[in-house]
Amino acid sequence: MKELDGKCHSAGQAPDAIVLEDVSFGYDPAQPILHGISLSIPQGQWVSLVGESGSGKSTLAKLLNALLPKSAGEITVCGERLSEDTILNIRRKIGMVFQNPDNQFVGETVEEDILFGLEGLCLSREEMDRRLRLYAGKLGITGLLAKHPGELSGGQKQRVAIVSILAMEPGVVIFDEASSMLDEESRNGLLDILRDMHAEDYTILMITHDADEIMASERVLALCGGGLAGDMTPAELFSSPGLLEACRLHAPYAWELSRELEARGITIGVPASEKELIETLWPFNSSK
Numbered sequence: 311m312k313e314l315d316g317k318c319h320s321a322g323q324a325p326d327a328i329v330l331e332d333v334s335f336g337y338d339p340a341q342p343i344l345h346g347i348s349l350s351i352p353q354g355q356w357v358s359l360v361g362e363s364g365s366g367k368s369t370l371a372k373l374l375n376a377l378l379p380k381s382a383g384e385i386t387v388c389g390e391r392l393s394e395d396t397i398l399n400i401r402r403k404i405g406m407v408f409q410n411p412d413n414q415f416v417g418e419t420v421e422e423d424i425l426f427g428l429e430g431l432c433l434s435r436e437e438m439d440r441r442l443r444l445y446a447g448k449l450g451i452t453g454l455l456a457k458h459p460g461e462l463s464g465g466q467k468q469r470v471a472i473v474s475i476l477a478m479e480p481g482v483v484i485f486d487e488a489s490s491m492l493d494e495e496s497r498n499g500l501l502d503i504l505r506d507m508h509a510e511d512y513t514i515l516m517i518t519h520d521a522d523e524i525m526a527s528e529r530v531l532a533l534c535g536g537g538l539a540g541d542m543t544p545a546e547l548f549s550s551p552g553l554l555e556a557c558r559l560h561a562p563y564a565w566e567l568s569r570e571l572e573a574r575g576i577t578i579g580v581p582a583s584e585k586e587l588i589e590t591l592w593p594f595n596s597s598k
Contacts, residue, residue, distance in 0.1 A: 325389030326350045327482050327513035328374065333383030335366075335373055342381065343369055345536050351529075353388075353481070354511040356504070358524045358544070361533035362558040367517045370533070371484050375404045388481045402431065405475035409487040411467040412459070414474065420462075421455040424474045431478060441477040449473050449503065465496025472503060483507065485516040489523065501526055521548075521562035532557055 328351040336342030372378040385392040417423030428438040489497045532540035548561040564587040
């Protein structure tokens, strides 16, 4: 997807992409929305952030680039501590893809929209054109560059929104319920993009309720009651009925079926997707 530009790397070992130390936030200090959040996310990790509606997921994401001011604690992004002096630099290191891609469009054409974000980085025209062609080609939207955003399907709009962010070459990309307005085909396409990004060492923080997206990630952070209620693998989350209920989540179909099969003496492990489940079960059918 990209050649890493070193924004989250140092001469020695790469710093963690995100570090939160006892972070709290609340409009009213007596009733904090988030309290005492401490965690670290290594560079290149794909993390799902889950929790019931109102648990503070989007609030936490907005704290990372000071769209909301933290009430207490320390936040570090790509080795740089968030402060009044570092806000602008840190915002260049974090890209956000929102639930409704229409909210991110500002240009009359797709090309203008992508270039708008790059102009804010004070890049040369040659560099902006290079990034435009590179990322548009990688996400398959080159043929859409001359179109008005209103002409695009939901999946195409989301791809354009992602290209607009990736062209700025951030170290961390946050997806805030980015698939919730997509149809199944477009949602699967987004998952493919995420897998490609993960393979190329992007740090991904995905706010989601989608079981398949959670299952595809490496790690899950669960918010509940304003605090961090769980830090685990997807498999551990889907094996925790109490936490699933607290987060208003359901295990993916492939997971539930594999558990039912195991209860009947057929052990197939935990498939990462329905496609993998089918491939795993097919030999049982052909052996009869």
